[in-house]
Amino acid sequence: MAGEAPAVEVLLLGAGGFLGLHTLDALRDRGIDPRCGRRRRSNVLGLRSRKARLVPADLDEPGGLVEAMSGCSVVVHAAGHYPKTSRDPQAALALGLRQSRAVLDAAAAAGVRRLVYVSTTSTVAPAPGGGPSDERHTWPEPPAFGAYHALKWHMERAFLDEDRLEVTVACPAACLGPGDLRVGTSALLVATSRGMDPPHPDGWVPVVDARDVGRAVATLATMSAPPRRVLLAGGNHRLQDLLTLAAARYRVPPPAPPVDAATAIQLADAAEAAVEGTAQRPSLSREIVDLVVHGLPLCCALAESRLGLSWTPLSTTLDDFDAWARRLGIVPPHPETAPCSPPPTRTASTGSSPS
Numbered sequence: 001m002a003g004e005a006p007a008v009e010v011l012l013l014g015a016g017g018f019l020g021l022h023t024l025d026a027l028r029d030r031g032i033d034p035r036c037g038r039r040r041r042s043n044v045l046g047l048r049s050r051k052a053r054l055v056p057a058d059l060d061e062p063g064g065l066v067e068a069m070s071g072c073s074v075v076v077h078a079a080g081h082y083p084k085t086s087r088d089p090q091a092a093l094a095l096g097l098r099q100s101r102a103v104l105d106a107a108a109a110a111g112v113r114r115l116v117y118v119s120t121t122s123t124v125a126p127a128p129g130g131g132p133s134d135e136r137h138t139w140p141e142p143p144a145f146g147a148y149h150a151l152k153w154h155m156e157r158a159f160l161d162e163d164r165l166e167v168t169v170a171c172p173a174a175c176l177g178p179g180d181l182r183v184g185t186s187a188l189l190v191a192t193s194r195g196m197d198p199p200h201p202d203g204w205v206p207v208v209d210a211r212d213v214g215r216a217v218a219t220l221a222t223m224s225a226p227p228r229r230v231l232l233a234g235g236n237h238r239l240q241d242l243l244t245l246a247a248a249r250y251r252v253p254p255p256a257p258p259v260d261a262a263t264a265i266q267l268a269d270a271a272e273a274a275v276e277g278t279a280q281r282p283s284l285s286r287e288i289v290d291l292v293v294h295g296l297p298l299c300c301a302l303a304e305s306r307l308g309l310s311w312t313p314l315s316t317t318l319d320d321f322d323a324w325a326r327r328l329g330i331v332p333p334h335p336e337t338a339p340c341s342p343p344p345t346r347t348a349s350t351g352s353s354p355s
Contacts, residue, residue, distance in 0.1 A: 015034070024036060070110050077103055077159075116167075121231055122153075148290055170232060173208045178321050203239055208311070216232050234312060
């Protein structure tokens with residue numbers, strides 16, 4: 001692994017989120033107590049419990065961003081726009097790009113040396129000829145499917161095109177683990193644990209422990225010569241395998257067979273339309289469907305060789321998520337759970353992971 005740079009002052013945007021809190025913990029493990037940006041209406045209970053250094057930092061207030069970044073040599077941006085639905089892709093794109101440019105302009109004005117942007121593996125393109133994709137495989141233009149994929153492509157491109165400061169991009173896969181208060185990536189697993197058997201497509205779902213992402217981002221913030229872009233996934237699985245595992249773990253009937261992609265898209269679009277204009281979340285989001293339908297097996301050897309990462313086993317991730325979620329009542333109580341083996345890891349040629 002490359003050597004680390006001297007001690008730095010870091011601003012962490014999105015510090016109170018799922019990945020932000022794990023990044024805060026990882027930075028502190030390295031002896032760095034970052035400034036933690038907060039928006040006026042954000043939930044900071046996790047940050048206050050950690051006695052974090054809070055500073056105002058709203059992506060829609062550029063002047064405040066410059067002040068928050070003043071004196072920082074590194075900014076970690078884990079607060080990229082994440083639309084609740086895919087109903088208005090143009091508005092989502094406009095907001096995502098406006099906030100991205102505000103962060104970049106503020107970092108340049110404040111004299112920031114390095115910016116670590118937390119993106120997503122949805123920006124990864126299929127490998128020519130098949131097989132796992134890696135950092136070399138990018139879409140030359142926005143994917144022609146799914147508002148989420150197009151939004152994230154445009155946002156990542158804005159950061160990779162930046163030339164006023166050093167930018168490195170982390171692309172995590174589906175993040176699992178304790179602390180997912182919004183029940184984002186974990187939503188289908190949680191629904192399965194409650195015996196709901198949600199309709200779902202099947203497809204590749206590369207997964208990663210959120211704590212591994214935190215460690216990777218902290219390494220990118222502190223190492224002397226980080227890679228330009230790095231993919232973060234601890235394993236490649238089929239969604240049907242993951243839901244079958246969850247059903248066995250919580251002693252509920254196994255999931256029904258997956259629906260075809262077109263049906264899943266119709267169901268997601270209808271679910272999003274049903275909650276439009278409300279604060280409710282759709283029972284099945286179009287973003288999740290698109291991620292599964294267009295999911296790809298990934299090779300993340302670069303993260304292992306350059307960042308020195310070793311991946312948390314899926315069984316450990318699920319055990320730790322279960323213990324945390326059970327305490328909060330997110331999943332059924334302990335007597336109804338049972339440990340079980342993780343789904344087999346397959347090679348890309350047979351339908352699963354290369355590692």
